[in-house]
Amino acid sequence: MRKIWWKIACVCLLVYTFIAGILLDVPHVPALQETIRNLYFHVCMWFAMMILFSVSLYNAIMYLRHFDLKYDVNARQYAAVGIVFGMLGYGTGAIWMSYTWADPNNPAFQSFSAIAREPKLIGAAIGLLVYFAYMVLRDSINDMDKRARISSVYNIFAYAMLFPSIWIIPRILPSLHPGQEGNPALNTSDIDGRMRLIFYPAVIGWTLLGVWITTLKIRLKLLNDKKILS
Template sequence: MKKNWWKVVAAVCVLYTIIAGFLFKVPAQPILHETIRNLYFHVPMWFSMMTILFVSLWHSIKYLSKSAIESDIVASQAAHTGMLVGFLGLVTGSIWAKYTWGAWWVADTKLNGAAITMLIYLAYFVLRGSIDEEQKRARIAAVYNIFAYVMLIVFLLILPRMNDSLHPGNGGNPGFNKYDLDSTMRMVFYPAVIGWILLTVWIFTLRVRLEKVKQKLLYND
């Protein structure tokens, strides 16, 4: 139990986010209305994705320096988990966009950046699938993963700041901190970020364990 305290924190934070996120008072704003609650679900998804993809990058670098196959398993499973939360981020964003902008998808720098990020990582999985030899696959995938993360930084953090964007917090649009004058939203938002990130890490550790068991079975047969 001592080792697993963070899982308790994750469960409590996510439960709190869901209850408080739907029930607590939010600032009344034109156009946004109740959709502002999406902040507690959509934004933490991207935070979790960046965190977990950074874990993936870290283990790819570690693989290149140590050549332990375990790092490769961790890196690939982290990328898988990153895709899961990235997909959830796209879905929650899309639903929000339907009610505020009136369309499921618009051609916007930030949105396209997110979509291309998914493509880059899907290409990473295709690359992994096309090499049979284990060590070679691990090495080459690690090199591509480092490339992919750098391009992701350019895409998600640099380009949207330079272009006009519809997305809140970019291109002169106010982010939530402008609306949240009495900090009621912060009381939910910060636990939400912590909760979703920890939950993502939890999913990731389970995936790593499952993959290791699979590998073990494969070699014992």
């Protein structure tokens, strides 16, 4: 294990998140109640996804500048782990909203139809599908250089597509999701100092975990490639 310190930091931050996130006091908000603690888990998934996709974009651009296949491997693995975090964010969001947005006075089916129209959900689904398409596109091209070049260009478009689908359009349309007039979980009206104390370490911890998994995948891929070439 080379460069071990950030892995230790990752473990410490995650343990801190799990203990402090459950035990420390949180603001008493009607409708959310104790579920406000999901901020340390659900929201962090999206933050980690966004950071991992950004690193993937950086590697895609570096590939197009230098045509070194190493960057292409990086870009693919970061995008893959980003997708995993995105799906976790989507799943946790689905669980959370079905307990806090669903109207108890409505029959379940009606309130589900109201939730399914939620622009944030549709936007997130579109953003993730664009990245699924990135994987499909990559793996359908056999020639290594052509695959790297086409998928790097597509990666840049996919990243650009994230902005309208998860950042802009859900803000324009009426939505139940908090953070309509700003960045959810970042502006002062959403969370107070007590939660910030756990939220920021949690974001860093989850992101480091994502990076750790990605580095393992990259190293495995490079080992595999070496085996094929030799």
